[in-house]
Amino acid sequence: MSETPRVSLRSLLPYLRDHRATLALVGVLSLFGAVTTLAQPLLTRQVLDGLQASQKIAGTVALLVVVLAAVAVLNAVRDYLLQRTAEGLVLGSRRRLTRHLLRLPISEYDRRRTGDLLSRVGADTTLLRAVVTSGLFETVTGAVMVVGATVAMLLLDWVLFLTAALGLALGLSIALVFSRRVRPASEEAQARIGEMTSAVERALSAARTIRASNAEDREIATVESSAEEAYRAGVRIARLQAMIGPASIAAIQGAFLLLLGVGGARVAAGTISVGDLVAFVLYLFFLVMPLGQALHAYTQLQTGLGALQRMEDILAVPLEPDTGTATPASTPAAVVFERVTFGYDRSPIVTDVSFTVAYGTRTALVGPSGAGKSTLLQLVERFYDVTAGTIRVAGADVRELPRQVLRAQLGYVEQEAPVLAGTLRENLRLTVPAATEAQMLEVLAAVNLTEIVSRTPEGLDAQVGEGGVLLSGGERQRLAIARTLLAAPPILLLDEPTSNLDARNEVALREAIDMVARDRTMIVVAHRLSTVVDADQIVVMDGGRVAAVGRHEELLEISPLYRELATNQLLVAP
Known part of the structure; x- marks a missing residue:
């Protein structure tokens, strides 16, 4: 994958597009605020000169008070709009990033760490807030103030202006040198935070396994090591920012001292008035203040652009392609594998696989671990595309079907049977958002899960815990199957559906599957041969290839591997 181009301020424009009207209003308010602020020194001079000349100054003082009040009101409104826009920018970027993340190819989740992706949605997007509030508009407003103050100072006394400019130029040049190093340091810091989040996510997601393995200290050490890396990266940024501050302060103090000395001499000589x-x-002061803000804004911009770079790196990853335009045939659903080959990095997982699953029949995939059985189901779902060959569903090549159309034909239950944090109701409605309570209770009864509804007063609103931790392994698996059955798809793909069930619930689930399998096509990956001996077709996989196809009795005669599996599971005598 090619490296994402370096982002710039131009890269922020898509994020700011929806806030153009508000930002334009903020710009107008900032301009008026800058103009009224720049009028204050002139009014102050009139007051002082009027006092020296014993003139009436009440009107000038009143105007000065009005100007001060106007500046306060304008800045308050501007800051509110700016903060609201910044929050909107963060919200928009999180929406955009989340929509992209959830539509990435499955292979991207395989190779990336979940914690790092979470960090980009959380921490990185938050840093964009400072780009607007402390970065972009402080730079724009500061530019107006600097230009206005510079012109006024030149008109007042060019000698004093040159005196002040020399001191400021030295301090600013030093500060800019350090500011330019903030962005790469910020990118590194955000990457370290992503690694730390990944380490914490890993430890929390496997908390029971870690506790049972007495591995707490090792995992704590891993997280602490990542936290220390993030700390060191943060300290590097702090060091750079700490160098910027003293340089700015030294420049300001030096310019003021020099200005007071030269200015006092010129007042004494009568060249200028007090x-x-x-x-x-x-x-x-109005020149120095925005210059200091500009330096701060520059570092904030660099930090924000560093975070934006990490976001754009993800947004540059192509989404799961969906160019299909075909429609499933009106004929009953069937699945056909035609010389299918698939693998990662030129290492094949399945090779030259061919068989047909006829409409309304049940096909079982059996074989040793690593034979490629689960991979075939994922290829039907188009989580991955075949390297060679063709898979047809209802007469159409799955690559030519829109993914949503294809997956509407399929009901897929993964081997791990994932359950989402939330309630029973939320888990069931994942596939059918409009499902009625009666429909949900019906599928729960079909998989022998009625007791989990009745054992708590909450019923369908009972919490299942993170990853379904409040349910047993068998209950999690049956809930995942119930969720799929609720959608009533024409094709069912079940990956080891009874692997976590006891004998009683296995029989109940088999009966439920028998009931819903009527008039449906089913492909089931099975480890226990006893659950599939009555399948219409059994495909024996070995080493990514089809070793044999037939019914149970036939395979006992023609397939040594199948007979070995059956013997080991006590289905036949040795």
């Missing part, structure tokens, strides 16, 4: 000197000092 009012001119006070106005000039105020303008210098």
